[in-house]
Amino acid sequence: MPKLIIDGQEVEVEPGTKVIDAAERLGIMIPRFCYLKSLGAVGACRMCAVKFLKGNKKDLDMSCMVEARDGMIISTDHPDAVAFRAQVIEWLMLSHPHDCPVCDEGGHCLLQDMTVSGGHGRRNFRGLKRTYKNQYLGHLIEHEMNRCIHCYRCVRFYREYAGGTDFGTFGIAGRVTYQRFEPGSLESPFSGNLGEICPTGTLTDKPARYRARRWDLERKPSICAHCSLGCNTLPAVHYREVLRVENRYNENINGDFLCDRGRYGFEYASLTERPRQTRVKGTPTTPEHGAEETIKRIREILEQHGPQSVGIHVSSRCTLEDMLTAEELAANLKLSGPSFFMTEEERIACLEAASLLGTDISRSLRQVREADMVLILGSDPLHEGPMAALAVRQAARTGAIIGVLDPRPVNLLCETIHLPLTRHQLPAAIDALLDKAFPETEFQGEPSVFRQELRELASSETDKLTSLAEPLANIAAALASARRPVLICSADTMPTGWLSLVAGVTRLLRETGSENRMDAGMFCILPKANSMGAGILGAKNSTSLQNFLTPMDNAQPIKGLICIGDDPLTEFPAEQWIAECFGKLDLLVCMDCIDSATWKKADIAIPQSTLFETGGCLINNEGRLQRAMPVFAGGTPVTQTGKGSHPPRNTDAPLTGNGPQNAGHWLKLLMQKTDKSEHHSHAALRSAMDQATSAESFNMLPDVPVSPFPSLESLASFIEKNDGNKSGEILVTASTFGSDRLANEGPLGEKLLNAPVLWLHPDETARLGIEEGQTVLVPLSQGLASVKLQESMDMAHRTAVLSKTPESGWQNVGGLAAPFNIEHLWREQADEETKAAADIDPDNSCPNGRV
Structure with missing residues (x-):
C-alpha cells in the first residue's frame, strides 16, 4: 500500500486512491467543485491543484486526477498552488451575480467558501x-x-x-x-x-x-x-x-x-389536518381520558367474548420500540397478537426473509453496486426500492450483466436481458439457468435435495422455454463466469415460497466450483421500513390483520382492534371486504399521524408522533439495525399557530399541538391503567437497540440460518394450481410515487403521484382492439377500476399489471395478485358511444359497452 506525505503528515492508503481522498483522511480538505467520489474524477473545475514536490509527479497538478503513489511528497498550501486556485476563483466569479443575500445556498455554498478562503474580493x-x-x-x-x-x-x-x-x-x-x-x-x-x-x-x-x-x-x-x-x-x-x-x-x-x-x-x-388531539367518538378529550376509555371498552369486550377477542395490530413501518411495547400490552391484557402484517402473504414473506437470510448471503446496497453480475428474480427495484435500481445501474456501468426474470415491464435505468415469463414459469427458467451455467456440477447433502426438488418443480414448464433459449444462454454464461453475483428479489407480488427458492438458489451458487467458489449473495426488498424487524420479532408467534378478521382455525373473529400506524381501510388489497369486517367491530382504536380513513372511523382516535419527533430503531432489508434520532420535540408548526408571524416571545407558554406521542408512550399509558407490570423479552435485540447510535449499526441476522435450503412445497402448490390457468392473472405492482401512504400525503405528494395505468402486452391490446392511452374498465373481484392503458413489449403474455397508486383501484383486486381474464377488459366510451352501445348490448351485460 502506498505511503505518501501531504503537508508534512504521512498517510497510507489503498492502491488506486486519489490524492484528494488521501488528503481528506488526514483532515485536509483540498478545495474542489467538480469532484465527488461517487461520480469519479474529471478535472473540470481546476480548483484542486496542489504542488507535487517529490515522487513520480512534479509541479502543479489536479489532486482529483492523480492516484497516490509510494514516496510522494505533496503541498496543498504551496504558494504556486494557492496562486493558481486564486486565479481559478477569479475566472469563475467574472460573471457570477452578487446575490448571496437572496440565494438559498448562501451560507452553505462551496463557491462562497472558496471565494473567501481564496482571498478574492474585487472584480x-x-x-x-x-x-x-x-x-x-x-x-x-x-x-x-x-x-x-x-x-x-x-x-x-x-x-x-x-x-x-x-x-x-x-x-x-x-x-x-x-x-x-x-x-x-x-x-x-x-x-x-x-x-x-x-x-x-x-x-x-x-x-x-x-x-x-x-x-x-x-x-x-x-x-x-x-x-x-x-x-x-x-x-x-x-x-x-x-x-x-x-x-x-x-x-x-x-x-x-x-x-x-x-x-x-x-x-x-x-400538515394542518394532521391529528394532534385524542378523540373519543369524535369528541376531543385528554390523553388520560382516552386511555381510560380504551381500557374500559377493552375490558367490557374481554368479559363478554373472552380472552383474545381484542387484537392489536402494529404497522411494520413502526419502530422496534413500538412493536416491543405492543407485545407487552398484548401479554398483559391477554389480547390477540400483536400483528405486524396486513395480510397473510406479507406475514409469510417477511418471516421467510427473517428466517432464511443470514450474514453468509445477505448483501448491502454497496455490494450490489460492486457486483459483477446481477440477477433480478421477481422484483421491480425502481418502484419497490428506487435506490436498489440505482445500485444495479452502477454495477452495469462497471461491466456487470443484468438479467431479469419477471412478468412485469421492469425498468432498471440500464441495459438488461429480460425474460418476461409468467409467475408460474419462473422456477423453470431458474432451473434452466442452473443447468446451462453449471452442467457438470453435482451437489451433495442438503444442496442436492434442494436441487432435485427444484428440478421436479420446473418439470411441467421446461418445454415452454424453447423460444427463450438465446437470452437464457446469455444470462447463464454471465452467471457461470461471475464471482460476485447478487440475486435481487421482492416479497411483494410473488407467490408464497418465492423467497425460499431464491435463498436456496443463492446458496447453491456458493457451492459451485472447487477452489474459487462463487461469493453469491441475495438482496431482498421487503414491503415496509421495518418489515425485517417485524419478521424477526414475529418468528416465534405471529399473526396478521387478515387472520384476526377471518381466523384460519375456525376461531371467532376479534370484536375489538387497536390499530397502530396503519390505514387498513385504504391500504388493504380488498377494499369491500375490509370495510365489512371493520363494520362488525365493537371497538376500533386508531393511533396514527395522518388523518386517514381508519382514523376517521375509529371509536377512539389517538394522535401518534412521527419518526422525526421521537426517533427509534428500524431493521432494514439486509438485517441492519439502525437508530434514527429525534430531530425536534414536536408541536404545531409556527406557520400554523402564528399564521406566518414571528414566533411568540412568551417562552413559558405550553408547546401547542404537542398531543402526538409515539405508540410506545400511549401503550405504556394503557398499561398503567391496568396495574400490570412490564415484562421484557428479546434480550439480544434490546441490547443492540441500547447500543445503537446514528453512527453505529448492528446486523441482527445469524451467520447461517437453521435451514439454509428450505422446502419448496408452497411454491409447488402454487405452480400446480396455476398450471392449467389459460385466462391469465393481474398483478399489482408498486409505483415510485403512489405506493407509500406517508409520501402520498400533502400538496407535493399529490403532485408527484404517478398516473394510474394498466400494462398489457401489445399482442393482447391488438387482439382486444384497444389502443394505448385509452381509458379501460377493469372488472375486479372487489369492484371496477378505471385506468389508462399502457403497452409494453417487455412483459409476459396473458398478464395484466396494475399500478399501485391511490386512484388506480388496486384495492379491488383482492390481493397483490389474482386470476384475471383479460377478455373481460372494456374500453370506457364517451356519452355518444354509450348510446350506440346500448343498442348492441340491451341487457347491459358490459359496463359502458364492449370494444
Missing part, C-alpha cells in the same frame, strides 16, 4: 456579465443558470450515474447551459439530488426555497421510512415544521444520494 474585469434565461424544471428543482460555474456535476450525476435522459448540456464555449430541451418536470426519480450536489445556487431545492437559512434549521441524523432499504437521512426542521430531507452519507447503503420519494415524502409530518 477586475469591467466587461458585461454573461447571462442566461432560467428554465422551469418541475416541482422539485429551481433553476438559476446565471450562478453556474460549469463544473458538470449535475449532468454527470443525472445522465451518467442516474441514467436520466431529459437533462443535459446545451450550447458551446461561453454559452454552455445545463437544462432540458424544453421546459417541463424532470423525469428521473432521483432528480432531487441535483439541488444537493450543485456546489452553487444554480440548482436548489424548490419546496424549501426561501423558507429558512441553513443555520436556523434543527438537524439530526435519521432513517428513511418510505421503503425497506434504510437509507440514511438528515431531516431539517424550522419552527417545528419539516422543511427538507437531505442525504446522510453511508457507504454501505445509500452513499451520496437519495431517491425523490425518500427526499420529498416528509409533508405528512407538518
Whole structure:
C-alpha cells in the first residue's frame, strides 16, 4: 500500500486512491467543485491543484486526477498552488451575480467558501456579465443558470450515474447551459439530488426555497421510512415544521444520494389536518381520558367474548420500540397478537426473509453496486426500492450483466436481458439457468435435495422455454463466469415460497466450483421500513390483520382492534371486504399521524408522533439495525399557530399541538391503567437497540440460518394450481410515487403521484382492439377500476399489471395478485358511444359497452 506525505503528515492508503481522498483522511480538505467520489474524477473545475514536490509527479497538478503513489511528497498550501486556485476563483466569479443575500445556498455554498478562503474580493474585469434565461424544471428543482460555474456535476450525476435522459448540456464555449430541451418536470426519480450536489445556487431545492437559512434549521441524523432499504437521512426542521430531507452519507447503503420519494415524502409530518388531539367518538378529550376509555371498552369486550377477542395490530413501518411495547400490552391484557402484517402473504414473506437470510448471503446496497453480475428474480427495484435500481445501474456501468426474470415491464435505468415469463414459469427458467451455467456440477447433502426438488418443480414448464433459449444462454454464461453475483428479489407480488427458492438458489451458487467458489449473495426488498424487524420479532408467534378478521382455525373473529400506524381501510388489497369486517367491530382504536380513513372511523382516535419527533430503531432489508434520532420535540408548526408571524416571545407558554406521542408512550399509558407490570423479552435485540447510535449499526441476522435450503412445497402448490390457468392473472405492482401512504400525503405528494395505468402486452391490446392511452374498465373481484392503458413489449403474455397508486383501484383486486381474464377488459366510451352501445348490448351485460 502506498505511503505518501501531504503537508508534512504521512498517510497510507489503498492502491488506486486519489490524492484528494488521501488528503481528506488526514483532515485536509483540498478545495474542489467538480469532484465527488461517487461520480469519479474529471478535472473540470481546476480548483484542486496542489504542488507535487517529490515522487513520480512534479509541479502543479489536479489532486482529483492523480492516484497516490509510494514516496510522494505533496503541498496543498504551496504558494504556486494557492496562486493558481486564486486565479481559478477569479475566472469563475467574472460573471457570477452578487446575490448571496437572496440565494438559498448562501451560507452553505462551496463557491462562497472558496471565494473567501481564496482571498478574492474585487472584480477586475469591467466587461458585461454573461447571462442566461432560467428554465422551469418541475416541482422539485429551481433553476438559476446565471450562478453556474460549469463544473458538470449535475449532468454527470443525472445522465451518467442516474441514467436520466431529459437533462443535459446545451450550447458551446461561453454559452454552455445545463437544462432540458424544453421546459417541463424532470423525469428521473432521483432528480432531487441535483439541488444537493450543485456546489452553487444554480440548482436548489424548490419546496424549501426561501423558507429558512441553513443555520436556523434543527438537524439530526435519521432513517428513511418510505421503503425497506434504510437509507440514511438528515431531516431539517424550522419552527417545528419539516422543511427538507437531505442525504446522510453511508457507504454501505445509500452513499451520496437519495431517491425523490425518500427526499420529498416528509409533508405528512407538518400538515394542518394532521391529528394532534385524542378523540373519543369524535369528541376531543385528554390523553388520560382516552386511555381510560380504551381500557374500559377493552375490558367490557374481554368479559363478554373472552380472552383474545381484542387484537392489536402494529404497522411494520413502526419502530422496534413500538412493536416491543405492543407485545407487552398484548401479554398483559391477554389480547390477540400483536400483528405486524396486513395480510397473510406479507406475514409469510417477511418471516421467510427473517428466517432464511443470514450474514453468509445477505448483501448491502454497496455490494450490489460492486457486483459483477446481477440477477433480478421477481422484483421491480425502481418502484419497490428506487435506490436498489440505482445500485444495479452502477454495477452495469462497471461491466456487470443484468438479467431479469419477471412478468412485469421492469425498468432498471440500464441495459438488461429480460425474460418476461409468467409467475408460474419462473422456477423453470431458474432451473434452466442452473443447468446451462453449471452442467457438470453435482451437489451433495442438503444442496442436492434442494436441487432435485427444484428440478421436479420446473418439470411441467421446461418445454415452454424453447423460444427463450438465446437470452437464457446469455444470462447463464454471465452467471457461470461471475464471482460476485447478487440475486435481487421482492416479497411483494410473488407467490408464497418465492423467497425460499431464491435463498436456496443463492446458496447453491456458493457451492459451485472447487477452489474459487462463487461469493453469491441475495438482496431482498421487503414491503415496509421495518418489515425485517417485524419478521424477526414475529418468528416465534405471529399473526396478521387478515387472520384476526377471518381466523384460519375456525376461531371467532376479534370484536375489538387497536390499530397502530396503519390505514387498513385504504391500504388493504380488498377494499369491500375490509370495510365489512371493520363494520362488525365493537371497538376500533386508531393511533396514527395522518388523518386517514381508519382514523376517521375509529371509536377512539389517538394522535401518534412521527419518526422525526421521537426517533427509534428500524431493521432494514439486509438485517441492519439502525437508530434514527429525534430531530425536534414536536408541536404545531409556527406557520400554523402564528399564521406566518414571528414566533411568540412568551417562552413559558405550553408547546401547542404537542398531543402526538409515539405508540410506545400511549401503550405504556394503557398499561398503567391496568396495574400490570412490564415484562421484557428479546434480550439480544434490546441490547443492540441500547447500543445503537446514528453512527453505529448492528446486523441482527445469524451467520447461517437453521435451514439454509428450505422446502419448496408452497411454491409447488402454487405452480400446480396455476398450471392449467389459460385466462391469465393481474398483478399489482408498486409505483415510485403512489405506493407509500406517508409520501402520498400533502400538496407535493399529490403532485408527484404517478398516473394510474394498466400494462398489457401489445399482442393482447391488438387482439382486444384497444389502443394505448385509452381509458379501460377493469372488472375486479372487489369492484371496477378505471385506468389508462399502457403497452409494453417487455412483459409476459396473458398478464395484466396494475399500478399501485391511490386512484388506480388496486384495492379491488383482492390481493397483490389474482386470476384475471383479460377478455373481460372494456374500453370506457364517451356519452355518444354509450348510446350506440346500448343498442348492441340491451341487457347491459358490459359496463359502458364492449370494444
